[in-house]
Amino acid sequence: MTTPSLLILAGDGIGPEVMAEVRRVIGWFGDKRGLTFDVTEDLVGGAAYDAHGTPLTDETMAKAQSVDAVLLGAVGGPKYDALDFSVKPERGLLRLRKEMDLFANLRPAQCFDALADFSSLKKDVVAGLDIMIVRELTSGIYFGEPRGIITEGNERVGINTQRYTESEIERVARNAFELAMKRGKKLCSMEKANVMESGVLWREVVTRVGADYPEVELSHMYADAGAMQLCRWPKQFDVIVTDNLFGDLLSDAAAMLTGSLGMLPSASLGAPMENGRPKAMYEPVHGSAPDIAGQGKANPIACVLSFAMALRYSFDLGDEADRLESAVSAVLEKGVRTADLLGEEGVTPVSTTGMGDAILAALD
Ligand code: NAI
Numbered sequence: 001m002t003t004p005s006l007l008i009l010a011g012d013g014i015g016p017e018v019m020a021e022v023r024r025v026i027g028w029f030g031d032k033r034g035l036t037f038d039v040t041e042d043l044v045g046g047a048a049y050d051a052h053g054t055p056l057t058d059e060t061m062a063k064a065q066s067v068d069a070v071l072l073g074a075v076g077g078p079k080y081d082a083l084d085f086s087v088k089p090e091r092g093l094l095r096l097r098k099e100m101d102l103f104a105n106l107r108p109a110q111c112f113d114a115l116a117d118f119s120s121l122k123k124d125v126v127a128g129l130d131i132m133i134v135r136e137l138t139s140g141i142y143f144g145e146p147r148g149i150i151t152e153g154n155e156r157v158g159i160n161t162q163r164y165t166e167s168e169i170e171r172v173a174r175n176a177f178e179l180a181m182k183r184g185k186k187l188c189s190m191e192k193a194n195v196m197e198s199g200v201l202w203r204e205v206v207t208r209v210g211a212d213y214p215e216v217e218l219s220h221m222y223a224d225a226g227a228m229q230l231c232r233w234p235k236q237f238d239v240i241v242t243d244n245l246f247g248d249l250l251s252d253a254a255a256m257l258t259g260s261l262g263m264l265p266s267a268s269l270g271a272p273m274e275n276g277r278p279k280a281m282y283e284p285v286h287g288s289a290p291d292i293a294g295q296g297k298a299n300p301i302a303c304v305l306s307f308a309m310a311l312r313y314s315f316d317l318g319d320e321a322d323r324l325e326s327a328v329s330a331v332l333e334k335g336v337r338t339a340d341l342l343g344e345e346g347v348t349p350v351s352t353t354g355m356g357d358a359i360l361a362a363l364d
C-alpha cells in the first residue's frame with residue numbers, strides 16, 4: 001500500500017486558520033493511530049494570485065490531479081473584489097472542480113445533539129438528524145447551452161438551458177446508490193418530472209440504475225414537495241440525489257436545519273482513478289469570512305469534518321472518520337463553543353485553536 005497523499009490548499013481569510021487545526025488533527029492520526037499521509041501544501045485563490053498572478057497555477061492543478069485527495073480551506077475576500085473575473089479567487093476553485101470533473105457534491109446535514117437547541121426548528125424535528133444530499137455539480141442549467149442575454153424585437157431575453165445526458169445522470173445516480181448502500185439503504189431522487197423533460201429523463205435513468213441496487217429503497221419526489229418535506233420532517237430522508245440547481249437550493253436549506261455555517265463539511269467526488277479511489281476534493285461549505293479573519297474566532301469544525309469525510313470516502317477509513325466525528329460530538333457535549341455557536345447564556349467562546357485543543361483532547 002502506498003502512503004495516501006493529500007494536497008492542502010488553505011486559501012484565504014479564515015482558510016489558513018481552520019486548516020492549521022486540521023493539520024494538527026492529521027498529526028494526531030499519524031502519532032496515535034499510525035496513519036501517515038503524504039501531505040503537500042500549496043496556494044489557491046487570492047493567496048495564489050498574490051504570489052503568481054493567477055488563482056491556480058498549472059503546477060498546482062497538476063498536483064491536484066495526482067493526489068488521492070485535495071483539502072481546501074476557502075477562497076476570496078474584499079481585497080480581490082475589483083479583480084477581473086478571469087483571475088478572481090473563485091476561478092481557482094471552479095477550475096479545480098471542472099478539470100478534476102467532480103460531478104458529485106456530497107453535502108451532509110447532520111445535527112449534533114448538543115446543538116439541537118440551536119436550530120430554528122423544534123428540537124425533536126432535528127435531534128439526531130443525519131441526511132446526505134448528493135448534488136450533481138458539473139452539468140445542468142449552470143452549464144447548459146444556449147445561454148446568454150439576447151435581443152428579441154425590442155427587448156432583451158435572458159437564457160439558460162437545463163440539459164442532462166443519460167450518462168451524466170447515470171454516474172451521479174450510481175454514486176448516490178453506492179452511498180445509500182453504506183448508509184441507511186434509502187434514496188430519494190428529486191426533480192420536476194411533472195414540468196421538465198430533463199426531469200422525466202432523470203427519473204427514468206435513476207430508476208434504471210436502481211435495478212442494480214435492489215436493497216436500496218428508492219423513492220421519487222418533485223423537488224418543490226421535497227423542499228417542503230425537508231422543512232417539515234427531514235428525518236424521513238437518508239440520501240437525496242438531485243440536479244445541480246435544485247441541489248444548490250436544497251443542500252443550503254438542509255444545512256441550515258442544523259445550525260451554523262461553521263459546522264458544515266462537503267465532499268466533491270469524480271470518477272475513480274487508477275488506484276480505485278475517486279478523484280476528490282473536500283472543503284467546508286463556508287467562505288473566507290473576512291469579517292472575522294485574523295481574529296482567531298473561526299470555527300474549525302467544518303474543515304475538521306471535511307477531513308473526516310476524506311477519511312471515509314477517499315481512504316476507506318470509516319472507523320477513523322467515526323472516531324473523529326465522535327470527538328467533535330464529545331467536545332460539543334462538553335459545552336465547548338466557538339463564537340458562532342453561542343446561544344446559551346454565560347458561555348465564554350473558545351478560539352479557533354482552543355476548539356482544536358478540545359478536539360485533540362477528545363481524540364486522546
Ligand atoms: P462566508 O461563509 O465567508 O461568511 C458568512 C458568515 O458566516 C460571516 O459572518 C462569517 O463570519 C460566518 N462564518 C463563516 N464561516 C465561519 C466559521 N468557520 N466560523 C465562524 N463563522 C463563520 O460567506 P461570505 O461572507 O458571503 O463570503 C466571504 C468571501 O468568501 C467572499 O469573497 C466569497 O466569495 C467567498 N466564498 C468562498 C467560498 C469558498 O471558498 N468555497 C464559499 C462562499 C463564499
Ligand code: MG
Pocket residue numbers: 248249252
Ligand atoms: Mg449555494
